[in-house]
Amino acid sequence: MKWEGNRESDNVEDRRGSGGGGFGGRSIGLGTIAIALVASYFLGINPLTVIEMMSGGNVTSVQQAQTPAGAPANDTETRFVRTVLADTEDTWSALFRNSDATYAPPTLVLFAGATPTACGTGQSASGPFYCPADQKLYIDLSFFQLMRERFQVNSEFAQAYVIAHEIGHHVQHLTGIDEQVRRAQGRMSQVQANNLSVRTELQADCYAGVWAHHANQARGIIEQGDVEGALRAATAIGDDALQRQSQGHVVPDSFTHGSSAQRTRWFSLGLERGRIEDCDTFKARQL
Template sequence: MRWEGDRQSDNVEDRRGQGGGGGFGGFGGRTVGIGTLVIALVGGAIFGIDPRTILALLGGGGGPVAVQQAPRSSQQGAPANDRESQFVRTTLAYTEDAWTQVFASQGAQYRPARLVLFENATDTGCGTGRSATGPFYCPADSTVYIDLSFFRLMQQRFNVAGEFAQAYVIAHEVGHHVQNLLGVSDQVHDAQQRASEKQGNALSVKLELQADCFAGVWANRSNQREQILEAGDVETALAAATAIGDDALQRQSQGTVVPDSFTHGSSAQRVRWFTRGLESGQVEQCNTFEARQL
């Protein structure tokens, strides 16, 4: 992936080395993260716990709790300048440029997401965020949170490497931010409150697949603008989407696949919707909620 020398976003806060977040609080139930299933699988393998139990906990089981928006750190200081942080800032800038263009074409103004780099744990607008959740988006403070150790986990546990695969992860979480701006997230969460567990899971799948499609739209727009793609890049993103499909994770962790318990979509679905966004570059092609086939 070509990115060196391009604009870097100012909306990244680096909290690495500042210690973990306070208290024993968990998330308030409205966070969405690409890494949740991965961590459930790893936790299940290490501790012998059914990954579905871990998913229920990480998904905010027991109902939302009231939280306050996390303030910006008063000890932020100058941003780190290592290669990883430069890559993250550049990727976030790509998302800002792409979604500003999309929103402007509809006569609207895009409000960029913030992104926080942290280690172990940190305070968020949705409660205490922990590395064990993987990268996630918190609607309460419009912020993506990432512990960069997740990218090493992707390579070690799932043999998925490459900067474009990492950019796909960031773009997926920013896709949740776009859903939040459009009001899609609130509509889905409201519907889930009135739905059965099976119906709620189906809605979650559609939400996640739309975020995958939005990540594809980002890739299309950014490549048109900056020519970021190199040979093999798309394949690494598709490998990441395949590795974190619900069916692949369930098959690896428990030997069986239970479609009714899917919350993020199968490997084939995740690949299909990312590809759809990548090939079209059009948000209109990402309406998973009215699609005849996911």
């Protein structure tokens, strides 16, 4: 992915190394975090429950950051994240202008271990996430190491896809889609609510593709092999793939993010066409 030398965003908080953010009790390795991430982010299980079980019940609490955030570091990985964020800002600002609207960019928070958010305590085991209550995107960059080591996805463009997916949730918040979904889910059965969650996540995948389409047209960011890397990431984090890996069988009614095939299809659709209106997963008869 071609990104070096492009604009970097200032909408970044770096909470790493701020005196908190670790798990109390026994130290927790990346493998444990990986399993907890699968259980939490994709299967709806509290990550602390999984971590406590795997560490012999010695995980007592999550420490929160105690000191103010500092300026973002200048290492390559941090500069990459700031550059991708800036690219999403430029792309979505232009798309909103075309619809006579104004894009309000979110803040991206870098943290390690755990951090306080308006949606509760953010945890590394939950993977990257967007909090609509404070309009911030939270990322522990160890997730990218997890992608490389556990999911065998070693691609900067795949990492950008992860960020762009969470930005897609911010777009849903700005357009009121997330609030409509929450209200509808409150009147539904769990299976129906899960289906609506899948449609929400697949739309965010499609929005990630829309970003990539326009960013590549404007700045030529995609190199050979990049798209394949992003599709491998989408495949690896499909609900069916994760359920097979964690429990040996698939339960479609419990899906909350979509199958591997669905996630790759909707990302590819956004990438190919670059049109927001083509990402209306809520009206699609077949996902």
